[in-house]
C-alpha cells in the first residue's frame with residue numbers, strides 16, 4: 001500500500017518543490033513506484049519532472065472541482081517509475097469554486113484512495129499557504145515532511161504549521177504524523193547555517209533527518225531543463241544528498 005507524504009511549509013522558497021521533485025525521483029531510481037502529486041498552482045513540480053503543465057489535458061484542478069476522475073488526470077510514466085498528477089495556474093481558482101461545497105476537505109483523499117495501492121509512494125508538493133489545498137493534501141497524507149531553510153527566520157511560522165497539522169489530525173485525518181524535518185540550502189561556508197541547525201534542534205521536538213540538503217547550484221538549475229537532479233547531474237552533492245534522504249525515508253517506513 002502506498003505511503004503518502006506531503007511536503008509542507010507555508011513559507012515560500014524553503015525548498016518544498018525541490019524536495020518533492022528530487023525525493024520522488026530518488027525513490028523512483030531505487031525501484032519504487034511513485035506518484036508525484038502537484039498541489040501548487042505554480043505547477044513547478046509538474047514542470048520540474050518534465051511534464052508541460054500547460055499542455056496537460058486534465059489536472060488536479062479538474063480533480064478538485066469534480067470535473068474528472070483521478071485516472072484521467074494522471075500523466076503516466078512521465079519519468080521511469082514516476083507518474084505525475086499535474087497542476088497549473090487553473091488550480092488557483094479551485095479554492096473559490098469550493099465555497100459552500102460539503103466535505104471539501106476530503107475531495108483529494110477520496111480520489112487518491114482509488115489509486116494509492118498502485119504506488120509505493122505518493123509525494124505531494126504543497127502550496128506556500130495553509131489553504132484549502134494544503135488541508136486537502138494533509139487530509140490525504142499519512143505524514144508530512146517539513147523542509148526548513150537554513151536561514152535566520154527558519155523557525156518563523158513553524159508553530160502555526162504544527163498547530164495546523166494537529167488540527168487536521170484531530171478533526172480530519174487521525175493517521176496524520178509529522179514524518180520529520182529536513183534542513184535545506186545548508187551553506188557550509190557560513191556559521192549561520194550551522195547555528196540555525198543547532199537552534200532548530202534545540203527548540204523543535206520533532207524527528208529531524210540526518211541528511212542535510214546543501215545549497216547546490218545544480219539543484220537550482222535542474223528545473224529549467226525539466227529534469228530532477230539525479231538525471232541532470234547525478235554526481236552533484238545535491239543528487240547525493242537527496243538519495244540519502246530517500247534512503248532515510250524508506251528505512252523509516254520499514255521501522
Ligand code: ADP
Pocket residue numbers: 011012013014015016017018019044128184185186213214215216217219220221238
Ligand atoms: P518552495 O517550493 O518551498 O517555494 P523551492 O523548492 O521552489 O521552494 O526553492 C526555492 C528556490 O531555491 C528555487 O529557485 C530553487 O531552485 C532554489 N533551491 C531550492 N533548494 C536549493 C538548494 N538546496 N540549493 C540551491 N538552490 C535551491
Ligand code: MG
Pocket residue numbers: 016017018040044126127128
Ligand atoms: Mg514550491
